[in-house]
Amino acid sequence: MTESRAGDLFQPGDLVNNTYRIEAILGRGGTSDVYRARSEISGRLAALKVLKAEFSSNDDYLVLLTREEEIRDIRHDAVVRYSENNRTADGHVYLVMDYVDGPGLDQKLNEGPMPADQIMTVCKRVCEGLEAAHARNIVHRDLSPDNIILRDGDPAQAVIIDFGIAKDTNPGAETIVGGEFAGKYAYAAPEQLSGKTDQRTDIYSLGALLLANFRGKRADAGRNLLEVVENKKIPLDTDGVPEPLKSILDKMAAPNPDDRYQTATEVLRALATARTGVPSTPPASEDDATVIIPKSKTPEPELAMATPEQSDGSKSPAQAPQSSPATTTEPQKSRGGLVAGVGVLALAGVGVGGYFGGLFDGFLGPQYPAVSPYTLVADKREGLPPRVVGFVPSETARDAMTGEITSQGGDVDLTLASGDIADNWGSAVNDVISSAMNLDEWRLVVDGNDAKLTGQTTDQALHTELEQLYSAGLPAGLQGTAEIELEPLFLSADEIRPILSGLADCGPLNLVDAPTTGYGLETPIQVSGTLASQDSLIGLDTALSALAGPRPIDLEQVSLLNPTLCLIENFLPSAPASDISIAFFNGEQDDAPNPTGDFIVGQNPVIDVDLPADVQDGFLSVSVLDVSGNVFHLLPNVTRQENDVISLRDGETGPMSVRVAYSIPESQQNGGIAFKVDDSTLGKSKVIVLRSDNQLFNTLRPTTESAAGYAEALREQDRNVATQILSLDSRILTTLEK
Template sequence: MNSPASDTTFHVGELLNNTFRIEAVLGRGGTSEVFRARNEISGRLVALKVLKAEFAGNENFLVLMKREEEMRDIRHDAVVGYSENHRTAEGHIYLVMDFVDGPSLEAKMKKGGMSAEDLLIVARRVAQGLHAAHERRIVHRDLSPDNIILKGGDPARAVIIDFGIAKDSNPGASTIVGTEFAGKFAYAAPEQMGGHVDARSDIYALGMTLLATFQGHHPKVGGNLLEVLEAKKLPPDVSAVPEPLQSLIARMVEPDPLARFQSTEEILREIAAIESGKPGGQGALDILQGARPTEREAPSRASQPASPQPSHRKETSAAASSAPQKKSSSAMPIIIALVVLLAVGGGAAAWFMGLFGPKLPVADPYTFAAERVELGGPVLTGHVPSQEMLDTLKIRTSAEGGTVDLSLARGDIADGWQEAVERAMSQAAALDVFTIRVEGNDITLEGATSDAAVRDRLDDFLAAPALPAGMVLDGQIDFLAPPLSASTLEPILAQHADCGPLALADAPAGGYGPDDTIAVTGTLASANSRLSLYDALSGVAEGRDVTVETELLNPALCLVEHELPKVPPGGIGIDFGFGESGKPNPSGRFLTGENPVIDIVLPADMLTGYLYVSIIDVTGSVFHLLPNVNRSGNSVADLRGLQDGPVSIRVAFPVSDAAPDRIAFLVDDSLLGKSKILVLHSDEPLFDTLRPTAESVEGYVEALTSGGTHGTGDIQTLDSRVLEMVAP
């Protein structure tokens, strides 16, 4: 069992949607996390894939999760079962999947690999699962050892997981993660590097997965994109794999899609022939594929290891006579021509200028543009002067999920044009969004980043780009403040809370964006406290608006706010009226000389317990309206009498009705400011003896929290309302 990470979206023991109890963290990726959970209704173990909070509001990733949910239509034991997406009350999106218990091929590979016999069983099982997906025109696109699980460790129960970047190959269907490359370089088919995928791409990836698992290590395809592109042109060395698995893998990993198995059905027929003892080998494979006679007569290429020096290797194997040979032979005149050009000196430049070989069209104006918006890969349009640059940009852009619409052309550009543009592209890659516009020899780079260090580095580059002669660069980099999490702000609120708790109003789940407003609610003791809090928040807001929408209370009220238990309101109404006229006063504001009347309204479902009603005024005094030495009855049952439904109880009376057991008062200059009515509802009496009609707030708080009390734990609800007294 994995130990839970402290910063994961869900935590071990947490119950989601009253159904799924989290038991373990299974894995974490760039955009999602996977948990093992148990359905507490059925007891079934499941895997939950949850989007990280910062992506939960991103429509692209929500579409991705929805597309993966649709994989539930594929019902096959070799394909992980999908259920549906759920959303928690906090806004977290998670996908419910079958939990597959067992080691992955990746784990087997790291422990030294698997036998050819077991891998032949895995090949059959995975091919069956892929066949079920391909029949629904779904291409996995990311098959590799880490997403094939051996359920219970049994090769015959292999299960394909993680269709997160699967592509719908129906005409017109779009790819969620971009129209170009998606997958892992080591296992991706050569055509996949340019964004072209079909069922044969999954067949290639399966072959590479089987080969890597047998060898006990990932394929070595180079240290950079150009080396990867070159490596993908050659068939991998399968000479160490014993037959019949060797021939099977060899046909899966042909660089040319036409030379591979054309469907999983062909793979399954060949495996069936192998298992039944019928002649397999190259001939049987060719019969299934319908290969040309010349190819059937050639020896198996699987027995010939690929040379690490492709430009000098001798074509002595079947590779020299099979379909890829056409590429080798057609490339020969180019190799010879390059040798001649290099011999005469300056020939390479002449080649690209069109003096020798194909003559490139002239572009006037000579333009190039590259743009990356916030939710996508880069889009490249315009002209480039060499095939080398075009290939490099295609690979790089495809890997980032972007698109390329570039054409080869010559024009009036400086010798260092390609170097300058590639340098600008390299610098821009670190930006969140960017636009590069090139016209002739003038480059404009504009963009934005949420990383201050990147902004500073790009500013330095724009100030002194050190470009080749003849090239000019200008532009501007904007700084976008990164999302600001509520967890960053909460310690500041706690530090400045001097009159009860402060809270962030409507804090975004994914953090505050550059245009969001940080709003704080609650109570503070003074205007200076409010200003201090505002300054502290503005110091970390990085340009965001800050509003402190707090109520200012006097020190006595703040003391009570701080010491009272954090219990919910009980729905008790507090109504104000004018003693002179008997009219209601919804505002709760009274002028000097006026006579406030206060009524407490019990909700219909409050039938038992005890009420405590007090006023804390600006002088720091507490007046107990109910109970007090002159009015001791505070039992809810006694106050309600025989009345059903809501019941109104007067606790502050008109002056004309004043009596020893009826408190009445007028507003005078000594009471100006905000007082607060507190209504506590408890299960049991809070005090051993009646409190005096008036006492200090310190004495009241001490009695409430320690001496002479049965404990604040008896308080069930707390309702309050401010009564404001002002001068005319």
């Protein structure tokens, strides 16, 4: 269970909308937090996913949360159930879903390897849930150990959660956040790095996370994006995995999507064969050919038969790009009663064949399969070529849109289809696309005759031109509006800071050298500070990119810390940095300077606190927040209790150094604290120097204590108005294996 923080939107005991009593916070994410709550009306436990304050008025994020709610239509025990979206009186939006009690696979991963039979059980259960989601064209896109919970700890009751970046695979659908890439690098399929996803993406991610849980070791995709891209080209290492699990994982996580199982159903068949030794036989109907009956001149309803195989991602004639109508096999049943006589059947065959072969096009015009809803999406995002995907009613409309989009190097995926649309639909849509091409960023969404164009530009003249063009609405044949924003040339720092504040989960995030006039279109937005995880860093990058437009994002000065350090970061007093500095030396090398602060196993870190000449009074408190979850108090402690600056200076008035961690020989001679790096405490630790006007704590802290104990002491100190924190300075010390 995650610990509550003072900055959390809801605290245990809060009553949300007079219905849900908050019991605990379950987790924090880049755009939302999840709480466990109990209905005061029914007593039922629920999970509340609450959109962070800075996103509650952002339509894109509201659409995203609404889409997640709509996944409630998936009714399967292996998929978490959603119930409703709601908003509190003060504007906070939240989503109510089932509370699933049990450990996540991320917790199981921390506990060590899982047996192969349990892995196969989880695989079967999750694939059953994916099968239900994929049947509704929903792809999760972010399967990872923390998104699968074992209800009551039972692998056979695994539940998929967090469809927050799920993607509808219908033409034009995409996510709001992270449209080009979603998913954690370690478990993401290779094609996700270039923004491509389908149900095979989920199959890869499931295979990757199951392999990690089998080994009891987190997947390591690489230290930077370049390494990630290269590593994703290589098959996952399944050496040592027993059969048949090995062969199944190899095929699930093949780098090339075409080499994987194409559907969750195929994985289930492989699992069934592995368990029984008997190949699973698909239903006979899966071998039936697709039959599409053309629209009659009479008001007789359309008739379409689709094979179950279309659920594996292959396109039906209504989906596949085509320049001529689909070819059909002979239907199993006629549209009316049985007709006796081979000659009549043969004549009917010629008629149908002639219809689909286009013999009658001169009389009737080309006929294309009818679809509903009739959708098309075209867009161009900053720095990317335009694209269009969806349905068009004629080759003329298709060719015009193709020429417009490809003229700027864009991508086209258009399908010829008929539908309930205006006669001039194609030309109207193409006119809108043509008018939008000079915008910096734009998006056109068409559903039948309803359409909406949104976009932005920094060109005042272009903005005025389009405002006038669409002042009365979209062209005849389309019903809707155009909303074109005039993007300012400069983005102010005040617009960015709320995002930094909302996503900070490990101490403050700050803008580096923020320009007073604001950030120009090519001015990089540099951020410094600390975050708790790689996922937090990705979330920050995503949120800033959405706001910044073409402006570069520089997060090189953002450090990733461990949970212990982040816990303390949230309780550290608010105080300015000073000219007090921290210096590292190698004790085993006669105190040779170590400017990097990196120490390998076997080395002896020596630490000095350097005081500038103007620091002549006050009290110093120096502690090391260790990666293992412990806090070591270097000054004061039971062996060295004097920590007032006057005593430490002992008459010296200029700049001076105060040694707080000694070399081993010095420690043996003088009794001071000394460290030696071993392989049990590898990672990042933090040295903190607090200067206060009085003693920081009322009682002397033990030399070593837990991070939680130290955090509680800091919380108590914060209420002590008699002591003022004058400055807070820190530095990271990293311990490495080699």
